[in-house]
Amino acid sequence: NAGVMQNPRHLVRRRGQEARLRCSPMKGHSHVYWYRQLPEEGLKFMVYLQKENIIDESGMPKERFSAEFPKEGPSILRIQQVVRGDSAAYFCASSQTGYRSEAFFGQGTRLTVV
Amino acid sequence: QQQVKQSPQSLIVQKGGISIINCAYENTAFDYFPWYQQFPGKGPALLIAIRPDVSEKKEGRFTISFNKSAKQFSLHIMDSQPGDSATYFCAPNTDKLIFGTGTRLQVFP
Numbered sequence: 001n002a003g004v005m006q007n008p009r010h011l012v013r014r015r016g017q018e019a020r021l022r023c024s025p026m027k028g029h030s031h032v033y034w035y036r037q038l039p040e041e042g043l044k045f046m047v048y049l050q051k052e053n054i055i056d057e058s059g060m061p062k063e064r065f066s067a068e069f070p071k072e073g074p075s076i077l078r079i080q081q082v083v084r085g086d087s088a089a090y091f092c093a094s095s096q097t098g099y100r101s102e103a104f105f106g107q108g109t110r111l112t113v114v
Numbered sequence: 115q116q117q118v119k120q121s122p123q124s125l126i127v128q129k130g131g132i133s134i135i136n137c138a139y140e141n142t143a144f145d146y147f148p149w150y151q152q153f154p155g156k157g158p159a160l161l162i163a164i165r166p167d168v169s170e171k172k173e174g175r176f177t178i179s180f181n182k183s184a185k186q187f188s189l190h191i192m193d194s195q196p197g198d199s200a201t202y203f204c205a206p207n208t209d210k211l212i213f214g215t216g217t218r219l220q221v222f223p
Contacts, residue, residue: 004157033210042120042203043158043213056210091157093211102148103211105157 002026004094005074006106013082013113021077021109025094032075033093033103034067043091049075050098082113117141120204120214127221133191135217137204140185144206147180149189150213152201158213161202162189194221 005024013019025032030051035043048056049069060067064082069075079086089110093103117140127133135149148163164171164178164187171178177190187206191198201218205211 035213042215043211045210045212048210093157098209102160102163105159107155107157 004092004104004106006090006092006109008109009107011109011111013111015083015113016081019079019082019086019111019113021079021090021092021111022074023077023092023094023106024074025092026104029094029096029104031095031098032069033095034075034077035091035093037089037091037108039088046077048098055098079111082111084113087111087113118204118206118212118214120217122217123215124218125220127194127219129194129196129221129223131194131221133189133194133198133219133221135189135202135204135219136186137188137206137214138184138186139204139206141206141208141212142185143208144212145208147178147187147204147206148211149176149178150203150205150211152203152216158203191219194219196221196223 032049034046037043045059047060047067064080066078089108091108093105095101095103119138121136149161150158151161152158162176175192180187199221201216203216204214
């Protein structure tokens with residue numbers, strides 16, 4: 001049973017380009033979370049999704065950021081027109097029930113905006 | 115997310131010593147209190163968790179102590195080992211994890 005798979009592991013984008021980060025949850029998990037981590041800092045909640053639904057996006061910036069978790073395929077975090085401040089590690093986690101259950105994290109995608 | 119405060123920011127412990135990390139929260143709706151461990155370049159992994167109906171939980175060298183009235187819970191690592199060197203996050207939650215700012219633990223041989 002593979003763990004949470006994130007790809008790519010490293011992504012370099014020029015300012016103004018789009019970044020697409022993918023997350024495949026663990027088998028049987030229908031709850032996905034995205035977090036952002038800046039160097040030497042904690043993890044900041046961005047968005048919580050279930051299949052085809054956004055449950056909580058209170059941590060998502062209002063502009064340029066979007067997330068989806070389609071019925072088929074991985075969850076996608078999309079950042080449009082990236083800026084240098086978007087450089088960070090983005091972690092995805094999945095859980096089975098979403099409530100009081102263990103969340104399993106992927107290895108993260110390290111986004112660098114040049 | 116300022117509703118979770120973790121201390122200390124960093125901790126240096128000698129091998130065999132006790133490491134203690136504290137977490138204070140504001141939201142009384144939190145009802146699940148986990149600690150996550152993160153090694154450099156890796157995602158966090160659940161270390162130990164407690165529910166509010168108990169005041170203490172022990173798993174091997176790791177113990178969570180929970181004080182509901184004070185809205186605090188702490189992680190104790192007994193007989194700390196160099197392999198415990200990592201960043202530790204408390205992440206109290208209801209439906210989503212709200213992470214503390216993290217504690218970098220260094221255990222020296």
